[in-house]
Amino acid sequence: MSDDLVFDTGFTTPSGECARLSPLVRRIVAGNPGPITFTGTCSYIVGNGRVAIIDPGPDLADHVEALLNAVRGETVTHILVSHTHRDHSPAARAIKEATGALIVGCSAHRSARPLALGEANMLEASSDKDYAPEQELFEGDTVEGPGWRLSAVATPGHMANHLAFALPEERTLFSADHVMAWSTTVVAPPDGAMSDYMASLEKLRAREDEIYWPGHGGPVREPQRFLRALALHRRQREASILNRLREGDRAIPAIVAAIYQGLKPALIGAAGLSVFAHLEDLVARGIVRTDGEPTLTSEYRLA
Known part of the structure; x- marks a missing residue:
């Protein structure tokens, strides 16, 4: 099978629509399209009845309302955050205020290395420095609910604090911005590091996930082939x-x-x-x- 890198840019799910992806997973796309965010940030709801929300996204009123409407009548127990970019984490605070759920996941914002003398961080404005998890998840840490369990997979590279989340019940990985079907990932010092990114790609090659649900765009349906092509x-x-x-x-x-x-x-x-x-x-x-x-x-x- 060819390892040529072929991107899937045919993703058309409109923002605000709650799409059922599997028995355990629903997705809502935020209305923040752009050159880096593609059609917008993908937020995921995992479980039924007692649920978790992964990457609640930007703090846009319409997106927060869409997420809350999608879980009306259910209990949100956890809000998981993969990394502290403003298109992924800020809505966690509004969702917590509305539901009382715990904010868990990546550490507070941190860079892969200190700034060099005279160096400026070109992506400073994209970082959510107000994010503060109530529980930081490390490699292998889990949160769970009825019929589901989410396990943290440390994947630094895009950012130093980047996490993916594995859902073993469906052999699924929520890959956030580490692996996306529509584009390569931005790796930008000092927040990110290429050596970390490549090591994280190799780490995922040792796993047996069958599908990735990324932070932007549609699924990665052949993860191992795609990982080889990215490397x-x-x-x-x-x-x-x-x-x-x-x-x-x-x-x-x-x-x-x-x-x-x-x-x-x-x-x-x-x-x-x-x-x-x-x-x-x-x-x-x-x-x-x-x-x-x-x-x-x-x-x-x-x-």
């Missing part, structure tokens, strides 16, 4: 960056222009952060050099 894509991107350094490119904008030809202007910044993540990893591995700590504005050369 190969990242290795090929690394090779392209090294080739540009051999050709004499030294700065990230020049590398982006050469290897992301035809990219939509709205995605150029994300592409630069992705190249930066690869270069940071290559410097740590001794393959690439730069003067001082790696930053977005550093000049890079082969070691």
